[in-house]
Amino acid sequence: xxxxxxxxxxxxxxxxxxxxxxxxxxxxxxxxxxxxxxxxxxxxxxxxxxxxxxxxxxxxxxxxxxxxxxxxxxxxxxxxxxxxxxxxxxxxxxxxxxxxxxxxxxxxxxxxxxxxxxxxxxxxxxxxxxxxxxxxxxxxxxxxxxxxxxxxxxxxxxxxxxxxxxxxxxxxxxxxxxxxxxxxxxxxxxxxxxxxxxxxxxxxxxxxxxxxxxxxxxxxxxxxxxxxxxxxxxxxxxxxxxxxxxxxxxxxxxxxxxxxxxxxxxxxxxxxxxxxxxxxxxxxxxxxxxxxxxxxxxxxxxxxxxxxxxxxxxxxxxxxxxxxxxxxxxxxxxxxxxxxxxxxxxxxxxxxxxxxxxxxxxxxxxxxxxxxxxxxxxxxxxxxxxxxxxxxxxxxxxxxxxxxxxxxxxxxxxxxxxxxxxxxxxxxxxxxxxxxxxxxxxxxxxx
Amino acid sequence: xxxxxxxxxxxxxxxxxxxxxxxxxxxxxxxxxxxxxxxxxxxxxxxxxxxxxxxxxxxxxxxxxxxxxxxxxxxxxxxxxxxxxxxxxxxxxxxxxxxxxxxxxxxxxxxxxxxxxxxxxxxxxxxxxxxxxxxxxxxxxxxxxxxxxxxxxxxxxxxxxxxxxxxxxxxxxxxxxxxxxxxxxxxxxxxxxxxxxxxxxxxxxxxxxxxxxxxxxxxxxxxxxxxxxxxxxxxxxxxxxxxxxxxxxxxxxxxxxxxxxxxxxxxxxxxxxxxxxxxxxxxxxxxxxxxxxxxxxxxxxxxxxxxxxxxxxxxxxxxxxxxxxxxxxxxxxxxx
Ligand code: HDD
Ligand code: HEM
Ligand code: HEM
Numbered sequence: 001x002x003x004x005x006x007x008x009x010x011x012x013x014x015x016x017x018x019x020x021x022x023x024x025x026x027x028x029x030x031x032x033x034x035x036x037x038x039x040x041x042x043x044x045x046x047x048x049x050x051x052x053x054x055x056x057x058x059x060x061x062x063x064x065x066x067x068x069x070x071x072x073x074x075x076x077x078x079x080x081x082x083x084x085x086x087x088x089x090x091x092x093x094x095x096x097x098x099x100x101x102x103x104x105x106x107x108x109x110x111x112x113x114x115x116x117x118x119x120x121x122x123x124x125x126x127x128x129x130x131x132x133x134x135x136x137x138x139x140x141x142x143x144x145x146x147x148x149x150x151x152x153x154x155x156x157x158x159x160x161x162x163x164x165x166x167x168x169x170x171x172x173x174x175x176x177x178x179x180x181x182x183x184x185x186x187x188x189x190x191x192x193x194x195x196x197x198x199x200x201x202x203x204x205x206x207x208x209x210x211x212x213x214x215x216x217x218x219x220x221x222x223x224x225x226x227x228x229x230x231x232x233x234x235x236x237x238x239x240x241x242x243x244x245x246x247x248x249x250x251x252x253x254x255x256x257x258x259x260x261x262x263x264x265x266x267x268x269x270x271x272x273x274x275x276x277x278x279x280x281x282x283x284x285x286x287x288x289x290x291x292x293x294x295x296x297x298x299x300x301x302x303x304x305x306x307x308x309x310x311x312x313x314x315x316x317x318x319x320x321x322x323x324x325x326x327x328x329x330x331x332x333x334x335x336x337x338x339x340x341x342x343x344x345x346x347x348x349x350x351x352x353x354x355x356x357x358x359x360x361x362x363x364x365x366x367x368x369x370x371x372x373x374x375x376x377x378x379x380x381x382x383x384x385x386x387x388x389x390x391x392x393x394x395x396x397x398x399x400x401x402x403x404x405x406x407x408x409x410x411x412x413x414x415x416x417x418x419x420x421x422x423x424x425x426x427x428x429x430x431x432x433x434x435x436x437x438x439x440x441x442x443x444x445x446x447x
Numbered sequence: 448x449x450x451x452x453x454x455x456x457x458x459x460x461x462x463x464x465x466x467x468x469x470x471x472x473x474x475x476x477x478x479x480x481x482x483x484x485x486x487x488x489x490x491x492x493x494x495x496x497x498x499x500x501x502x503x504x505x506x507x508x509x510x511x512x513x514x515x516x517x518x519x520x521x522x523x524x525x526x527x528x529x530x531x532x533x534x535x536x537x538x539x540x541x542x543x544x545x546x547x548x549x550x551x552x553x554x555x556x557x558x559x560x561x562x563x564x565x566x567x568x569x570x571x572x573x574x575x576x577x578x579x580x581x582x583x584x585x586x587x588x589x590x591x592x593x594x595x596x597x598x599x600x601x602x603x604x605x606x607x608x609x610x611x612x613x614x615x616x617x618x619x620x621x622x623x624x625x626x627x628x629x630x631x632x633x634x635x636x637x638x639x640x641x642x643x644x645x646x647x648x649x650x651x652x653x654x655x656x657x658x659x660x661x662x663x664x665x666x667x668x669x670x671x672x673x674x675x676x677x678x679x680x681x682x683x684x685x686x687x688x689x690x691x692x693x694x695x696x697x698x699x700x701x702x703x704x705x706x707x708x709x710x711x712x713x714x715x716x717x718x719x720x721x722x723x724x725x726x727x728x729x730x731x732x733x734x735x736x737x738x739x740x741x742x743x744x745x746x747x748x749x750x751x752x753x754x755x756x757x758x759x760x761x762x763x764x765x766x767x768x769x770x771x772x773x774x775x776x777x778x779x780x781x782x783x
Contacts, residue, residue: 058554061550062550062551062554064503065503065546065547065549065550066546066547068503068506068546069542069543069545069546069547070543071510072506072509072510072539072542072543073539073543075510075513075514075517076513076528076535076539078517079516079517079521079524079525079528079529080528080529080532080535083521083524083525083529086517086518086521086524086525087521087522087525090518090521090743090747091743091744091746091747092747093518094517094518094519094521094743094747094751095518095747095750095751095754097514097517097518098514098515098518098751098754098755099751099754101507101510101511101514102511102754102755102758102759102762103754103758105507105510105511106504106507106511106758106762106765106766107762107765109503109504109506109507110504110762110765110766110769111765111769112503112504113499113500113501113503113504113769113772113773114500114769114772116499116500117499117500117773118500118772118773121772121773122772164744166744166746167746167747167750170750396529396532400532400533404532404533404536407536407540411540411543415543415547418547418551418555422551422554422555425554425555425556426554
């Protein structure tokens with residue numbers, strides 16, 4: 001059997017980056033949450049904050065390790081899977097990737113050692129500084145890689161000479177039109193993922209009767225953080241959509257399932273987009289709402305997919321990924337505000353803690369769905385209008401890609417299962433030791 | 448001077464420095480991983496504690512090295528990593544297993560612990576072997592055929608032995624007591640393995656690559672290169688002689704020279720690396736591409752060079768700081 005190398009290379013790249021992003025999403029915001037715990041402890045001298053820190057730093061260390069090793073895979077993949085990418089836009093991608101390594105990776109990797117294992121070896125001030133530098137490093141890393149990804153979506157600040165992109169203005173390359181929106185939306189996504197992880201795992205401990213003050217502190221922190229960030233995320237998402245409407249109209253049309261240019265387009269709640277007949281089946285929608293949201297006018301015009309014949313992304317995948325992300329967002333809003341309301345009145349109800357526990361990893365779902373909208377929505381382009389995905393693909397034989405792809409998939413399955421079960425196991429184990437002081441709890445811990 | 452001429456040389460140098468830093472730094476912690484099965488349960492904790500705060504930053508030198516290859520010599524990156532597709536995938540598998548085992552082995556349920564220990568050791572060994580195979584394939588210019596692959600496997604075994612030697616040297620420096628004594632024993636065994644492998648690779652390299660042979664056996668290059676094998680020989684002899692003495696001194700409670708085996712091994716790595724770099728330069732894909740043919744445009748390289756000039760010294764600075772924080776003998780690691 002012949003395997004199409006381009007398709008396989010895309011699946012492999014998609015699988016690897018999907019696995020990788022799960023962990024940065026947690027590392028980025030968890031660093032800041034740990035800093036917050038430390039700051040509360042420094043300010044109040046309440047041991048429970050340090051106990052919360054002690055628990056979450058374990059989850060952080062585990063997450064960080066998986067994030068680092070899966071990231072190393074990514075740095076090899078650019079060349080192996082997409083040689084045409086560097087050949088065409090290397091002058092732009094190269095410096096951005098290099099700056100990420102130089103300014104972010106070394107910073108976070110070096111101070112991670114001090115942050116995790118240096119507490120008895122450096123002063124409290126230096127330890128807090130190390131924690132800050134790790135959190136800062138992860139955020140800087142997100143800045144560079146999102147800048148590059150956004151440039152691929154909405155390229156500016158360059159000119160093409162002999163089929164190669166040459167930079168004319170670095171500021172325009174970095175702060176390209178979609179970059180501020182994408183960075184904001186991604187950082188908020190990271191914050192929300194961590195908020196629900198912290199709230200969910202603390203609710204899990206709470207539900208098991210493990211109600212020490214450290215658990216209460218974590219639960220409150222997670223719930224309030226979620227309630228604060230989710231409205232911001234919805235606003236940011238709306239602004240992001242407007243930006244997409246201006247710069248990548250084909251992607252927006254796929255997100256909304258609009259086949260033919262129309263005024264007063266409905267907001268579709270359900271539909272099965274059908275590429276063959278260029279229409280939706282079983283369409284249920286709210287009249288005029290899509291036009292209202294996107295153009296801020298009841299009968300604003302949305303350009304349909306028909307205008308981009310042969311140059312628009314696969315509609316169904318983009319359409320449904322977008323709905324998954326928004327649905328999770330709405331569920332997050334309801335859950336977070338309900339939990340805040342209950343916490344203000346006292347104890348959370350049993351079913352609330354169960355709901356929060358069930359949503360422990362909901363941030364992952366929305367984040368992945370969001371990235372699928374972004375990345376699949378960019379097809380058939382790799383760099384919008386500059387380089388098509390097929391032109392960038394490599395010449396590595398399909399069979400070789402397939403065998404390594406299967407190896408990666410098996411590995412990721414094992415690691416993902418281990419990660420999730422160990423996180424819950426840590427939560428149960430922490431509950432058994434809460435009568436011991438923190439130092440006794442951690443003395444045996446080696447990592 | 449013309450930027451198109453000197454920029455590629457500077458970047459080839461930077462790339463070589465990153466890869467050298469990687470081989471020495473991640474070399475010692477992969478080596479400790481390879482030696483892990485030889486330690487007792489309690490010793491394993493100390494062995495891993497001695498590398499715990501460093502491995503992540505050590506691995507980052509690989510990211511920098513490959514990143515520089517990608518951004519400075521994109522053409523060569525495509526060819527080299529395309530040719531090395533399988534060993535690279537196996538190396539990544541090894542690095543992933545090793546990296547995640549650091550945390551899983553202490554955080555997972557107790558019954559799972561032996562599995563993660565095994566993943567740690569197997570991952571370290573797999574990464575070391577694959578890197579050696581990559582080196583071997585690279586040196587033959589990716590020649591097809593059984594002989595070329597045999598050479599690559601030999602290089603794989605050699606690099607694994609060298610990493611084990613570095614790891615043993617690191618343990619002699621960072622531990623005490625019974626573990627230190629055993630590490631001296633491991634170092635002696637790894638020394639013979641490394642010695643044989645370096646010898647075999649040195650003999651086989653000119654046979655495997657006519658291109659390299661042509662560079663070694665001409666005057667005056669031959670005389671200029673001669674100090675490399677002679678220096679390595681001296682360092683091997685120093686190690687062979689000093690290890691038994693070190694064991695006796697250590698038994699008598701004198702630990703003042705505990706850094707010697709590690710330092711001597713680093714010396715051997717430096718000399719071998721210099722020899723290889725000399726043999727390859729100015730090609731980047733042997734016999735096919737020179738660094739000038741493969742380089743990307745000077746404008747992009749300039750932008751990176753400015754950043755690197757500012758940032759690299761800072762990185763070296765805080766790396767030194769981190770090593771000072773964890774200076775001295777390794778103790779059990781804890782988050783408190
Ligand atoms: C929005 C954030 C984000 C995104 C989209 C990506 N990464 Fe990432 N990456 C991080 C955020 C991050 C991080 C937060 O900085 C990590 C995760 C955990 C960690 O330790 O650092 C990281 C680790 C990490 C590492 C290991 C760094 C080290 O040694 O410390 C590499 C080599 C990469 N990544 C490379 C990539 C590449 C080539 C990507 C794109 C194709 C990519 N990452 C997407
Ligand atoms: C982090 C979250 C990300 C996720 C979940 C993600 C997901 C995906 C998926 C699913 C594809 C395959 C699309 C298809 O072939 O239909 C893809 C392609 C790709 N993405 Fe991403 N991506 C992410 C971030 C990035 C970033 C930050 C970059 C670069 C800076 C990037 C560069 C690429 C490239 C080069 C391809 C391959 C070509 C293509 O198929 O378009 N991605 N990604
Ligand atoms: C509920 C309202 C939301 C709206 C209206 C919204 C809107 C959008 C839009 C329009 C995009 C695609 C932009 C493009 O590629 O052009 C996007 C992408 C994305 N979304 Fe959302 N979103 C919402 C909720 C969420 C939530 C709750 C999360 C995660 C917790 C999330 C995470 C992401 C991520 C990670 C991406 C990909 C990166 C990016 O392009 O920013 N979104 N979102």
